[in-house]
Amino acid sequence: MDMMPLDLPTLFPLLLALLATALLLLRRQKHPKNGCCNVPKGTMGWPFIGETLEFLSPHRSNSIGTFLQQRCSRYGKVFKSHLFGSPAIVSCDNEFNMFILQNEGKLFQASYPKAMQGILGQYSLLIVSGEHHRKLRGIAVSFSAMSKSSPVFHSRIEKLAFSMFESWRGRREISFLEEMKKFTLSLMVKTVLSIDPEEPVAMRFLQDFRTYMKGFISLPLNVPGSAYAKAVKARARLSRTVKEIIKQREMTTTTPAPARTCSNDGNCGDGITTTSSGEENGDFLEVILSKHSSIRQMNDDEKVSSVLDIVLGGYETTSTLISLIVYFLHRSPAALLAFKEEHEAIRRNKGKGQPLGWEDYQKMDFTRNVTKEAVRCGNLVKFLHRKALQDVEFKGHLIPRGWKVLPVLAGPNLDSSLHHDHLQFNPWRWTEDKEIGKKTMGYGGGPRVCPGSDLAKVMVAFFLHHLVLTYRWKVKEDEYPIAYPYVEFRNGLHVEIEPVESHV
């Protein structure tokens, strides 16, 4: 076959086009001001889906997975990729992660995929930003601060724990994660809306909520019958139920009780006043319906979203965290012994049958360290979604404006250069290493740091106090936590249980 002769007039436009493309690419990769920095190295994968499937590929949650391991060793802890339909910078670097989260709203902004927005709704805290975020967040902070030291909340945890143990009577094996999901969902629904687990509306609410949750872990296909479509519908039903409850409450409460938002340690909600010691009988709805001016301005959809945010935030994460602790303690007999001793001592001091209080929680130092270590090793939230609002320069890297930025929280948690024996579950490291708090961030950071972290720690500590004094447990050999990236256990955490004769 004869080739077409390539003379200069033919080649010229081709060369020009090539040159223009190269210049364009260079412009995108170099910093516009001083040209000092490059976009981090990495690969972009397939058109549109990029490397999303590899990035989301399941792995043990006490590791960062092959995708991140390979790229971090090839390109460094900050690298580029193409994820969730956008060019992206992925960071496993502790300093860079902190920088991203601290600069929320200035250089970076939360930016969750469209599909998640479809389920969460436009007023979810995870979606809104700026002043709107500040206003709605204050309510979540108030709720957490109010509840964590409230005796009413403490007694709810204990009552639900006892009724759960009662339902285990005569059973030798339980699906632990499933049981914990029932426990935390009932607790959140009771605390947020004062609905008891036995009420018919509770059954409906719990059912819809679980369908709603499944939407997060499904393919975002909005076709009839898909998990995603069911979740969108379940959210609409939940929204109607909450609106109905709000209406009834507004009718029955002529003078809504004032919100009490300060905990014993003085951590108060965002400008919402406190009127007494926190011994309220109220629920989260009471806070929402209070006369405080910033809350009064909320429309009904914002109120519904606040309720769902709290239940959603408090339910899945806390149930998984309790399960992770049960898993790690089983594998670490020395830690289990120290844990048990702490709770036996507290109970001995307290006397049989006496309710736990805030002062008991403050004595649970080892338990808090166990919880922190389980968050570090278990990596409940593997990464967060952000985008760059402008070109950003950090440690010689250029982060181009508009790119997705994914701080991987699991990166620093499992970084061997930051933690001695980094794969070892070792609660004592939290007293040995004074700097460890700066090298882990399981609850995020900056203006969006989890408002429920303290509340979660109290739920975990109180539930486990009774568990360790009531049951002995053995985790089945083939169980381990998997990051999907949401954390699940291989077989739902099958656990053998045996009641213990209480000595205290």
Ligand code: HEM
């Ligand atoms: C059990 C452990 C928990 C973990 C590991 C956890 C983790 C996180 C993380 C990493 C974020 C940051 C999200 C981001 O920056 O995009 C977050 C935000 C949030 N969490 Fe938690 N969380 C936990 C428990 C709770 C509880 C108990 C509640 C509610 C009572 C809650 C409510 C929320 C809410 C409402 C947000 C959104 C905050 C905002 O955007 O300003 N979380 N959580």
